Amino acid sequence: MTTTQIPARQTLNLPHILWLLLRQQPWRYACGELLPLSFFLAGRLTFSLLLQVFFNRLQQQSGPDLALWLLPFAFILAALMRAILGSLGNRALVTALFKTTQTLRHNILKRILERPGARPLPGSTGEAISGFRDDIEIFAQLFSRLLNVFALTCFTSIALVIMLHASVRITLFVFLPLLCVVIVAQSMKKRLEKYRVASRAATAEVTGAIGEIFGSVQAIQVAGAEERVAEHFSGLNKRRHDAMVQDSVLSAALNSLFGNTVGIGIGAILIMAAIARGSEHLSVGDIALFISFLSNITNFVQSIGTLLAQVTQTHVSLTRLRALLQGASDTALVAPAELYLQRPLPQITLPALDAFSELHTLQARNLSYHYPDTGRGITGIHLEIKRGTLTVITGRIGSGKTTLLRTLLGLLPAEAEAEITWNGVQVAEPASFFVPPRCAYTPQVPHLFSDTLRENILLGLPVGEEQLHKAIRNAVMEEDVIQLEAGLETVVGVKGVKLSGGQVQRSAAARMLVRPAQLLVFDDLSSALDVATEARLWERLFSEEQHTCLVVSHRRTILQRADQVIVLKEGHVEVCGCLEEVLEQSAEMRYLWLKDEIE
Template sequence: MKTWWAILAIIRYRPMLFLVNVLAMVVFSLGVQVPGLALREFFNLLSGEEVVRVGIIGVVVMFGIAGLARGLSLYMARKTVMLFHLSVAALLQKNMFAHILSRPGADPLPDSPGEAISRFRSDVPGLHGMAIILSNVIRSVLSGGVALAIMLRINWHITLFAFLPVVAVYLIAQIAQQRIEGYRKASREAEGRVTGLLAQIFTTVQSIKVANAERRVVTPFRHLNEARGRTALRDGLFESLLQSIFENASHLGTGFILIMAGRAIRDGSFTVGDLALFTYYLGFVSWLPRNIGYAMARYRQAGVSVERMTGLMWGAPPEALVEHGPIYEKGDSPPVPFVPKGTGDRLQEFRVEGLTYHYPDSTKGIEEIDLQVPTGS
């Protein structure tokens, strides 16, 4: 199953929450841009420029409306993002757990129980978190696009430099995608091995104590934990390195823009208000490549999470992981039907005729087994 298809599937599960979150974040970002326009008018007013469009009252009104819009939209964004996270996480965990319960009791898990717990705990947020990162990218593109449009109207030569970090970030993310997937997969597998060994230790405590094998058990646990620490450090360090590169690429582009803006001011093509607006909007432009680069890196990591979760559902189609269904997050749980039993339902005899089973890809097994077990025998 493709990662993008899984992301779209969980978005379709709670589309209104996702759309409201995107809309709220867009309104919040646009509301943050309004003070930049107000600052432009304010400094033009102070410098006596002829391009003043509103007076001091208009500047105050712009600040007030922007603040109110930011407050309401931020409240809605935080509320919807939590509901989206919890509902989608419950859906993914329910689907995985339901598949495990539907399998025969003698059929083992693809990995140890500890490894399965690791996938329930660590891989689920990797998928539904990517949907919210997508929301942030949409918000960044729209708000950054508005900022770029305004900046292009002021000076298109300077604004073109804002796109240079975007190209650099895209190239870096494409080069690093294999390492991103490899480090994240190794980190998750090492974490699962530690969790699996812990589960085995806790289920065999008495045997370990009787055999006086505490030291022999602690030694492999220490080795696995050290390996887990190394892989987690490598994964986190590489992710932090990418983030640092993305941020510095944005800051480098910001420096170029400021240098060119300084020259434009000396030429007289910039006003003081234009400089204030340009400086204020640089943050929106610089955050755009950072968010895009971060989303590209997290997309690769989300692919690892999808692969691990579908691997836990061995024998089921990959789409079963994101299959929509009720999670009963509101109200009472559905009642369990009670069927009264009478004497006629009592088991009198257990009989099996012609029981046959062969192991997969093998002729070994049992054939034509007849079994009869009366009650009380």
């Protein structure tokens, strides 16, 4: 059995990926970049040709004629056109680029959320954040540059024909530097790629360290490790600084090379024009035309150089984004996405409880999972849970209780021979199957967000106040809510730092209970709740209806209520049965029972 479906990986090349993204909003891109730029370049061409006519007339006649008057008008017209179309186009372009980047972010996030909950990211959080932020921005920059280069290429091609018509030899001199630039840029490609990878990795390390430091301020203070942490952080920053300097210096060197090479080209043209004879002779108008074209050709050359560097960067970014995709095809990366940029987000609704979702029996056979780094975990577990019963999993620390729950629920990928059935039908994808209204789960270490307590419980679920207060009461949280400064509207701080461990645990229980489910799974509430509070919670839960529960615990209060106790030892089921049976059959259980009494 596999818990996640990893589609056969389909790798697309970069141009194909860009094309698929461009195709999603061709009109926005056309209006945003190509149209204004084309008008600008058409205006620029007209202006250059008028300039040629003007200087030729000036050379031939004693005074200026109509061309002189046309020139400023043409210039003003072109500038006006550019300003109007540019500002209109800018809005379309910004929207198009934003949609493209958000589509990529949406698709990667979707893929991450499809992965089993315990292992959603392939690397550190910092690497993922840096991928979401920087690598995707690099895609947007490449898009913008490509469209720009496309328009400039059209301009340069027309300019080339006009220049060749004026003088073949001098025109070739203009394009010689361009050839040099392309050769130099290509030869630097590998080095630039190496520097880019290093600077991205260093940035990810710094981002990750910031996240870890903010997440463990208390632990650092308790250990008195402020100075050592600051030193470590400073070391990471130094590495990032060095990598960024190498990267930036090489990019800047290439850029300045492009600019200066073309400058030298302009000098060469002037010299060639000065010494040209016969058919190669250039008029003042031709020289003015060449020089006026050259500023745009400079632009073109620089853009080509930057484009080549950006293509290299984008290849590096694509490799990193593929790592976040974790085996999914590139088509998943560029698939059109519903973004809700201007419309309100759709309401979250719980799937309706159909006849099949009603639990009668849940069975697991040969459930195994071993952590790749330690080889520890659970092996060959069988279990059966019947409707309306309470099953308690117990065992020593590290015996595999949490691993068993997570593997059953698909949060860890079970090994191949495992089989999970719900009412006798095999569950192909436990991670997406064991969700409300079939199953709800409170983990041992719940995660709260830096939001109000209400939002932390509801997570956007549209339920009435009555249902919310019932869940809070069942989680034995109602007195705490009254005491909090703003009740349910209290902002609980990052990871719920403003709440006690027990309050965090019970908030998570309320989050679970507000979503009615056929199977309720609790992982060891006793780690954060005192005996009396935990007992009240079970009392309330079982007094109102016959829930089906799967609970990890070592507390006698819940063991005594259990219909079935599963005792785990070193990742195996040691014994399974009602409390009397397991106490009678297992020395391990007797040890755990006595230990709880002593504690």
